[in-house]
Amino acid sequence: MAERVLITGMGMVSAIGNNVEENFRSLRAQRSGLGYAQYVDTIHAGKLPVGEVKCSSEELAEMAGLTDATGFTRTTLLGLVAMQEALFSAGIKDPRDTPAAFINASTVGGMCDTEKIYFDILDPEKEGTFLQLIDTLDCADCTQRIADRAGLTAYVTTISTACSSSANALMYGARLIRAGLVERAVCGGTEALTRFTINGFNSLKNIDKRHCMPFDKDRNGLNLGEGAAYLVLESESFAQRRKARSMAELSGWCNTNEAFHPTSPSPEGDGAFEAMRKALAMSGRTVADVQYINVHGTATLNNDVSEGRALERLFGDNVPSFSSTKPFTGHTLAAAGAIEAIYSVLSINRQMIWPNLNFTERMEELRISPETRLLEESPVKNVVSNSFGFGGNNASLVISKYGN
Amino acid sequence: MEIKCYIQASAAISPQQSFEGSYEPQLLPLEARNLLRAQEPGYAGFIPPNSLRRMSRLLKMGLTTALQCLRNANAPVPGAIITGTGRGSLQDTEKFLHDIRTYEETALNPTPFIQSTYNSVNGLIALQQQCTDYNNTFVHRGFSFEHALLDSLLQIQEGAESVLTGGFDEMTLEHFFIKSRIGYWKSALTQPAEMLVSGTPGAIAGEGATFFLIGTAPGAVELMGMQMSYKPDAAGVSETLAQFLAQHGVKEEEIDLLVSGRNGDVRFDHFYDIAEKALTPATAKIHFKQFCGEYDTAGAFGMWTATQELLSGRHKTALIYNHFYGEQHTFILLQRH
């Protein structure tokens, strides 16, 4: 029997708060973090709402305890802030005392900073400290800077599967633990808003100029966001030996590919259906055991039809409460899976279900609609968290109350 | 590992004639810059015209190598698809960056953005072969292909019968220039034949795509295991190697082939000395980067080189040791049956 994988620590930063507690308060207060950008430099800043973290890079560096932040991109700084909290909340004083993995996720690495100086780099006449940012162009740079500062070096790598990246990072870390290669894996993702990504999604014509409206008939696209989140995963036996506080269990997961289209999901949600079905089967739970689904719910025309159909097919007439938390944070791409995994843990531990903001009218294609109210004192034992991405990459996680 | 894992088939696009026919590596001459460009095959026999028209170079290279590997294995649908790429499609990333500037963030073509996404090759393989299984992409310099391989081994241990795994990277002239600004390449034109004795810092750049179908069906070459090490010092490399061999019950003298990533970069070549000294003087050595150049996923071409050598019958047990600029180190053990 493979070891259970427990969640023993969490840290995050997003548009609705600089740590887990602040995020919780914003969710409970139904306070969205969407608005016009202050920090990312784009002509769309005053037109397209985003979920920007409400700190300058200098402030993030200070929060991360850096005295010299030269060469540290915003992607790295967001990650450092989240990592610091994750290790602290897990009660880990010296991470180096246990060989641990760090599985990070990123979609464009340090693009947030390199795009500002890219054409200076290409100019052989120009010299300066900006050359120190050249190596931050890839996805590995942020991971290694965070790994080095945190002291997590037994296995270090970065996953990039678009919007499902950090859900896959959590899965991979959990599998390293179950294979017995490590007893602890810190997994998640970091994503900073960039001109590159905003223009990319805008070229796909799937950014809404209003605050996004997941599962609404009138929805017209997503809002991008930024943030970072890490979860400390430990084998049950290791967590027990060190008397760690267990916040929840990562009890099931599945990654499937739709093989349907480079950027669009299938209309009947075949990939989403399979990912959720297999993740639940692995966790040993049935559809009746699920109290809440944190859906991918980007509010694009295609995603919500596809995901909604998958929910109807899997859960039949008894679809549990579901909501997209992207109207709070924006779509944080590589960080989304980990941010929403933390919201799922909070749902279990605080016995609450988060509202799907900005919803007014049910979609014609669906019989179901999302939970629009904040539900308190609502017993939640099992949550399904969905993350679906470009390239047909579908990932579902099952997060369960420990001892359930 | 409890379940044995074999290399069922492989395929490589590289600066060498490696895609089809018998493999005879050449020390290729360089003229303008320290960059070994991949020799690309015709893609029309692999990718339908309606898909091909939109694809950029790395997507064609990656997808075609994957398809050739499946053809070589006589297996149209793999199980999981797990890949590594350090940079993804640089051509697309660069095009989108330039377009953003040229058109001042308006009326941008979406295709370069879509194709710059690191997992686009994986998605295309799945789409073309209608493979709905596990699909993952690692993007971490010298731990890109390597973690794809480890993930594949985990998949096999968890019950998968076969996994398609590979690595691919391209080098554009623009990115070659960018990396030259921070010492990635040798500054004077250096021929691959002189690379190892150049006595200078930096490497010769390269590129390529390499795929393997690995699985549980017994085959000629067994993938015995792998071990990674992040930013070790010399003692750490030595210790990791000793533990790795002991773990697999392989004695130093049993290894009759060392496939090493030595690239003539005086800053980091000393690590390769450690592995060479640990083995017996009789162990044959192949320094594969003379043939493919240095790139994030060159380690995959190292494993492909070792596989070819074992299949030729010249050697029985091969150790592959590669690192990427001294930071990500990997040992892999292959054995012929």
Added chain:
Amino acid sequence: MEALKLKLKQEIIEALNLQDTKPEDIDDNAPLFGEGLGLDSIDSLELMVLLERNYKIKVEDPREGRKILQSVQSMAEFIMSKQAA
């Protein structure tokens, strides 16, 4: 109108890299998507970029775009109507 349609066909072939297709292969009224030329939703976005860059016509809503991009004929009619306005 005929000149515009020929120009559009050449632009479509270039923008979408339809290497083996000649302007005369494209019927004015043949559907561009699905059957016909076998284009997909990404091509439709590319064609909207073409309209914006070459004709200064911005199509905001992808659903509207689908109607305009039904055929070369519908594209040409839309361009003429915009230019007349």
